[in-house]
Amino acid sequence: MKRRSKAISVFNITYAVVLVAYLIYACFLGTDIEDKISINTNNWSDGWITESGSPVSSKRIKAYVGDEIVITKKLPVNIKRDDSLCFMSHNANLVVTIGGETVYRLDSRENLTGYGYADMKHDISLKEDDSGKEVEIYLSSSFKKKGTGYIEKIYLGNSSDYTHYLTKSKMFPSVLSSMIVFFGILMVCVYLVLPKNTDYPYNIFAFGLSVILMGYWCLVSTGYLQLITGNVIGYRVINYLMLQFAAYPVICFGTSFLVKKNKIYQQIGFVVWFLIILLLAILRFVFGVDMHNLMNILYASYVSTFAYLILIFIIDIKYCNANNIKKDRKMFSIGSCCVIGGALTDIILYLGNGDFLPRNGTFIRLGLICFIFTMLTQFLYWWTDERKTMQINDFINKILKYAVSSDDPEDNINKMLEFIGQELKVDRTYIFEETGEGDFVNTYEWHAEGCESKTEVFDKIPIKSHVIRIFEDVDRQGRAGILRVEDCKEDNPQLYELLKSVGINNTIAGALNINGEYKGVCGVDNVSYEDNMEDVSKIINVLSYFFGQLILQRDNNRKLIGYGYNDLMTDVGNRRAFERFEDEELDKDGTYGYVMCDINGLKAVNDNQGHEAGDALIKGVCHSLVDTFGKMNVFRMGGDEFVVVSHVKSEGELEAKVNLAKKFIEMEKRSASIGYVFCENGSIPYEEVKVEADKRMYQEKQLYYSGRNERRKRD
Structure with a gap:
């Protein structure tokens, strides 16, 4: 067992080193950062012709390997000083001439992925004396063996307008991708600040890292970062390999949900990941295969990762069934279905359009966000339960003896309220129950010596419209809410005067959730110290369950008696x-x-x-x-x-x-x-x-x- 743990540590360190080296190269060494260029909104894509005089497609002008396309068009006679010729290119070598004079040239150079560079924006400044001159664009594919280059979105006008147009078209998927990265960073930070010996509900670090890598890939694939930074080649490298680097932490994250833990699963995942990276490196640098022509291997690696996870989950489910073990994977299953559904939707749209349009990938991003929220929800449930357990176990152990001290649930409720009030040193403890008409009645109360009962007072004021405002933070899942009366002095002066008139400075209430239905609230008035409020809130939150059960027992007892009282x-x-x-x-x-x-x-x-x-x-x-x-x-x-x-x-x-x-x-x-x-x-x-x-x-x-x-x- 020790050898296996040591091997896993070596794998993790190796993975981290390779990932860091890859990111350093992609972001800092493999770069061709260009000046920030712009795009306008005056469409100039129509009217281009080839050397033979044939018109070309206004949507996308393509050139295959070995071909050179020359297209021409005359500039308008009213060129202004701030006009530019702007267009987007994709894996294309370019030469642009105006009036026979070369004004722009792009020759793709070899990078980590090959000779492709994906999308690049171009901004060619024009002069007033360029008016009426003929523009020629020489277009050829940047690939050496197989692949297509093209230009599109040709515009003429102010370059800043063009930038606005492009950034706006990419904004929605970029925001979704940024959200994914943010939540990944958040989970990694949570992992770093929590005690390392904590029994987490899943591998939080692997989850956060997976989300960061996938979110960053989503962000790069929008082209937004390339557009605002000009780092086309660096992000080209990230676009091709980032998902591959995400495979290993995804496997680590997935295996953390298994009931029967087996480190061999993680070891196999690392070995397969490393072999795929090694294979890609050999094909690229030994055999000189362009990464563009290795997409089938990349796709196969993605599919194999999910297939591997499905396989080990099937094994674990069979183990649980054989041993009658219940494992709640509901949130994980829902999130996974969202991701798979989003991916399949995007694939269908991609195949239907034939091109990777800006809107492609939106559904996988939405699926990832849904997955993240399901995992965050599960984590928050765990965190809340863990904190409750640590802080209120002693109090619960003491209060339990009162909850079962007699056969009369009403007597037990009164004893519990008295014990809570005396232990927490508050002025009053209470229970309000719903009447069935949407209103509340103060059914139980304990008050400290020297304090007056509030039951008759609350029976004579509009509970529904005023006092129920105290419990706005109490939801149907039973979260305890804290109300400081001074906080509502300006927002709700009527409530402020009401509570002040009966001597209430603060109140903490928890929901009575009985069989999934919101039936009332229990709480305390006038907690002595501000620092105690959060702790008291957690205590009330848990005790509301016991009160709910006692009320249910009371109602059941009444029901048994009430069979003679029912029509x-x-x-x-x-x-x-x-x-x-x-x-x-x-x-x-x-x-x-x-x-x-x-x-x-x-x-x-x-x-x-x-x-x-x-x-x-x-x-x-x-x-x-x-x-x-x-x-x-x-x-x-x-x-x-x-x-x-x-x-x-x-x-x-x-x-x-x-x-x-x-x-x-x-x-x-x-x-x-x-x-x-x-x-x-x-x-x-x-x-x-x-x-x-x-x-x-x-x-x-x-x-x-x-x-x-x-x-x-x-x-």
Whole structure:
């Protein structure tokens, strides 16, 4: 095992040395940096003719090996002092004459890849006395054996306009490529600052290096760097070999996802990579083969790298299946599919167009960005979990004994809140639960000695529109949010005054995520020291899970008891449940809305269409009420009658909800009579509320039936 580890180190060092040497040569030694030249937007590609007088293609003028194309065209008679003749060339030798005088020459010289140089921009300054003179361009391929050279995008005018045109056309793929490089550098930096003995979710350094190399290749392949630097030959070298250098770190990155680690996989990857580089070097420098003619070998090396990774993943999956081991490769699989899909899309577009247009390669870049984000997401999940584990294990171990101290989950919740409050030395701990109407109710609270309870205060203020703003940083995945009250003094003065009035300076809240649904928040008020806030946030983040489980246990216990309190047909509370709600839960001195609903025409439906249709009518009306007021607030009193108690803050809010319920009922071609009463702070005795709501419901029902009778008389 030690020998293998030492061999891997040697391989890594060798790879790094070769990569650095290659980059130094490509960027600093193999260069033909030209002056920064420009391009205009006045198309001058049409009207060119050959020596025989034949017109040539205005899109692209090609010359094959051994051929020399001469094209001519007369300059306009109004040449200005700042005009230039601008065009792009690709692997072509050039001579440009104006009025028989040679003004520009380009003879491609041999470089690391051969005689090609890919795309190059040209800017030939014109003088006013060049007006009307004949321009001749002598064009031949720069390759010695096989390959095509061409010129395109011929323009006449201001050179800076031409530069703007070219850079704009390359901007989108260049930005995507730069993003890829940035994220690669970011991951390498993360690796360098993290402890080396950390058990990472994957090989972060190999991932970052792979992304940098592939992103840099993507950036070079756009031609943007060549355009702004003039370093055509250096980037030609990078364009041909950068992906090949990315193969080894890609293999190192891929093997880090294996369950059964085997260093032989990485060793084989290095050997294959080194042999391919050696083969290319021999063919290029011993046999003199132009790299342009070795593309099939390069393509085969890319395919073999992916095939090799697929093979070792298949082996590892079989190993996991045989040993009943579960390995989550979801993010890796999604990202890989994005890359493969992007590559295939670009290949199809390339084959369809026949040319590598600027837009070619866009989808592989998008695929790489998707892959990077999936890997970053996986890393962030790991990082968050690691930090939580390190910082809150002790606290969790202490709190667990309270979570299971008794069979009563509500008693356990209260004990946990008390323990948290005392340990963290805060003024108050609390739980808000969603009512089913989009609002929140303060269901549990502990407060320190000398501090007042806030439960009654929060029951009398608009929780949904104000206090819920406290929890804006709490998402549905359970991230704890910190609110410093002074921070909202200018942005939300109403919230600021509200919290200050009840003595809250800061609050930290975590989401109660129960079975994937956002059901409320738990948190603490007035953490003593600013430095403690982040730590408390992490603690609340984890404890919110335990609170969620205890609430789920509480609800399950209630559900078991509640089978005798549920209406079997509609799955809402029955009359017995409503009576218990009146006695134990309803604050008759508080603010609420009382609604009575009676279905119209149920008997006629039962008589004429059958009881199944009548049952469907009852369920439909009930469904409309539940959608409006929430399941826990709707009760079926029997037959065609329902009661709803809504936790609203104003009569206007209650009226709006009633109208919405009526709208839902009418949309389903049904009818119901509804009477409602709004009671603020117990201003109306509860029995009078019930009588008045019942009275208003029957008044509406009388209007309904009198209206039907009138219609029958008219009919």
